[in-house]
Amino acid sequence: MKTFVCIKYVPDTSEAEVKLNPDGLTVDDSRFSFDINDADNYAVEESVIIKEAQGGEVTVLSIGPKKSEVMIRMAMAKGCDKAVRIEDDRIAAHDPLMVAKVLAGGLKDQEFDLVLTGCMANDDWHMSTGVALAEELGVNHASMVNKVEILDGKVKVNRELEGGLMEVVEVDLPAVLTIQTGINEPRYAPIRGIRQAQKKELNVVSLDDMGIDAAAVNADASQVVLEKLYIPEVESSAEFIEGEPDEKAEKLASILQKGGLV
Amino acid sequence: MGNVLVLAEHRQGALRDVSFEMLAVAPKIAEELGGEAVVLLMGSGMDDMAKKMTGYGLKVMVVDDPAFENFNAEKYQMALSALLDDLKPSVLMVGHTAQGVDFMPALAVEKKLPLVADVVELAFEDGTLKATRQLYSGKVNAVVAFKPADTFLVTFREGAVEAPEASAAGDVEKLDSPLKEEVPYRKFVEYVEAEVGDVDITQSDILVAIGRGLKEDKNLPMVEELATAIKADIAGSRAATDAGWIPHDRQVGTSGKAVKPKLYIAMGISGAFQHLAGMKGAKTIVAINKDPEAPIFTVADYAIVDDMFKVLPKLTEKLKELK
Numbered sequence: 001m002k003t004f005v006c007i008k009y010v011p012d013t014s015e016a017e018v019k020l021n022p023d024g025l026t027v028d029d030s031r032f033s034f035d036i037n038d039a040d041n042y043a044v045e046e047s048v049i050i051k052e053a054q055g056g057e058v059t060v061l062s063i064g065p066k067k068s069e070v071m072i073r074m075a076m077a078k079g080c081d082k083a084v085r086i087e088d089d090r091i092a093a094h095d096p097l098m099v100a101k102v103l104a105g106g107l108k109d110q111e112f113d114l115v116l117t118g119c120m121a122n123d124d125w126h127m128s129t130g131v132a133l134a135e136e137l138g139v140n141h142a143s144m145v146n147k148v149e150i151l152d153g154k155v156k157v158n159r160e161l162e163g164g165l166m167e168v169v170e171v172d173l174p175a176v177l178t179i180q181t182g183i184n185e186p187r188y189a190p191i192r193g194i195r196q197a198q199k200k201e202l203n204v205v206s207l208d209d210m211g212i213d214a215a216a217v218n219a220d221a222s223q224v225v226l227e228k229l230y231i232p233e234v235e236s237s238a239e240f241i242e243g244e245p246d247e248k249a250e251k252l253a254s255i256l257q258k259g260g261l262v
Numbered sequence: 263m264g265n266v267l268v269l270a271e272h273r274q275g276a277l278r279d280v281s282f283e284m285l286a287v288a289p290k291i292a293e294e295l296g297g298e299a300v301v302l303l304m305g306s307g308m309d310d311m312a313k314k315m316t317g318y319g320l321k322v323m324v325v326d327d328p329a330f331e332n333f334n335a336e337k338y339q340m341a342l343s344a345l346l347d348d349l350k351p352s353v354l355m356v357g358h359t360a361q362g363v364d365f366m367p368a369l370a371v372e373k374k375l376p377l378v379a380d381v382v383e384l385a386f387e388d389g390t391l392k393a394t395r396q397l398y399s400g401k402v403n404a405v406v407a408f409k410p411a412d413t414f415l416v417t418f419r420e421g422a423v424e425a426p427e428a429s430a431a432g433d434v435e436k437l438d439s440p441l442k443e444e445v446p447y448r449k450f451v452e453y454v455e456a457e458v459g460d461v462d463i464t465q466s467d468i469l470v471a472i473g474r475g476l477k478e479d480k481n482l483p484m485v486e487e488l489a490t491a492i493k494a495d496i497a498g499s500r501a502a503t504d505a506g507w508i509p510h511d512r513q514v515g516t517s518g519k520a521v522k523p524k525l526y527i528a529m530g531i532s533g534a535f536q537h538l539a540g541m542k543g544a545k546t547i548v549a550i551n552k553d554p555e556a557p558i559f560t561v562a563d564y565a566i567v568d569d570m571f572k573v574l575p576k577l578t579e580k581l582k583e584l585k
Contacts, residue, residue, distance in 0.1 A: 142448070
């Protein structure tokens with residue numbers, strides 16, 4: 001089984017306030033720690049689980065800056081075999097259709113049975129890249145996958161629908177699967193793996209190296225324009241309880257008790 | 263020409279909410295385009311659903327073909343590809359759902375058309391169609407403009423707008439199935455219902471809900487102590503389920519359960535829309551989160567901006583005392 005896993009390096013904004021850069025088109029991410037996108041982390045784990053069961057190899061494919069190599073090495077420490085990092089600032093990163101075209105370029109001369117990627121990125125939330133990639137590659141796909149079973153020449157997957165319902169479908173290989181969070185328990189990289197990962201092959205390529213015409217994937221090629229970003233007002237009618245942590249706790253306890261809520 | 267085609271979504275014989283919600287948006291966009299909003303319904307045995315969809319004064323086009331009995335991304339893509347050629351709508355609107363996200367990006371690539379996904383607002387400005395969407399769990403909004411194209415593709419977020427009131431009846435037009443060939447690739451096998459656990463959180467009076475802010479499962483006992491003190495059940499966000507802190511059947515949100523307890527205490531939950539969709543119906547909502555801009559505060563009645571671990575022990579202690 002030859003698998004590619006496409007991953008993205010994203011800022012962790014879960015408990016932090018987000019501010020914009022003066023250009024109004026980008027987020028000031030200087031204060032954030034970056035790591036692998038949540039769903040991609042599960043995709044990496046699934047690719048390694050598949051490799052362990054079926055044999056074969058896993059190649060990491062990622063578009064990102066030099067500093068994202070920490071993430072790529074970590075994926076290799078967990079069992080991925082080699083990696084390709086694409087870096088080129090001409091790519092229209094705001095448009096998943098352009099991103100998919102670039103990833104497809106990275107796969108076009110490669111043999112593969114499976115391409116896994118996260119079903120959604122924590123930062124831009126499109127849920128589009130994987131399915132667009134499948135079309136670019138001319139292969140089958142299934143999105144929002146939370147169970148994978150490799151059969152002979154095909155794959156049986158559970159797709160997560162709304163309300164906890166799952167849809168079981170079979171698609172022929174090769175295929176692109178977009179992986180949903182929670183499908184497995186991502187492992188911690190073993191110390192030995194971390195050492196080995198440093199020696200694994202990591203190629204850095206540009207659009208030119210891949211034979212992709214930049215004019216096909218840049219902002220001009222994209223059919224959508226990112227006009228502006230803005231921070232939506234948090235319109236809250238909540239009563240904000242102030243004070244030191246203990247005071248806040250006491251006030252809240254008394255509100256809940258007096259209001260007959262507990 | 264100039265029409266807005268809205269694909270009505272259904273599953274297991276029932277129309278999905280987003281199908282109606284899009285009707286609050288589509289007619290306004292169509293008016294700007296000098297066309298009309300038209301509903302498209304694809305499925306098998308569609309008479310009842312077609313009747314429901316006609317109640318909004320819009321034309322409903324129905325493709326009734328046993329091949330569409332269950333959703334299949336490849337069939338949908340093939341059918342819509344043909345229908346885009348035939349009907350030439352200016353906009354195709356589809357729900358940003360497990361169905362919509364499974365074929366719209368592929369359709370966009372195939373037809374070389376622009377797609378904006380997970381749209382929460384759609385409007386014309388100076389003759390340009392602009393879509394607003396959210397980034398970073400709703401902490402940032404982006405405005406994306408479409409460049410000129412034959413058809414603009416949009417997946418629209420479920421729950422972003424309210425469905426309009428039903429009005430006059432529209433006409434039903436039956437279309438020949440655009441599906442000409444057998445699709446050999448994807449095979450629908452079955453639906454699998456969610457597992458039922460020991461507690462049905464949709465019936466709970468009080469829920470203490472945890473999110474990513476719990477950080478580690480060793481912090482769970484602190485939350486359990488509070489829950490025990492106030493006879494609450496523990497629920498949580500997707501992050502809490504993924505981390506294995508709570509079982510799947512206790513997940514609140516779009517992919518889990520919709521709950522309406524008397525009291526909902528959200529701790530360490532930032533409040534992405536998928537979560538809010540499942541709990542905003544709670545009678546009283548308390549939110550504790552470190553980030554003052556966390557979207558959870560938009561639905562909260564009582565808010566504490568602080569580290570949940572600094573507040574929690576005293577809160578539990580006080581509530582025990584006051585009992």
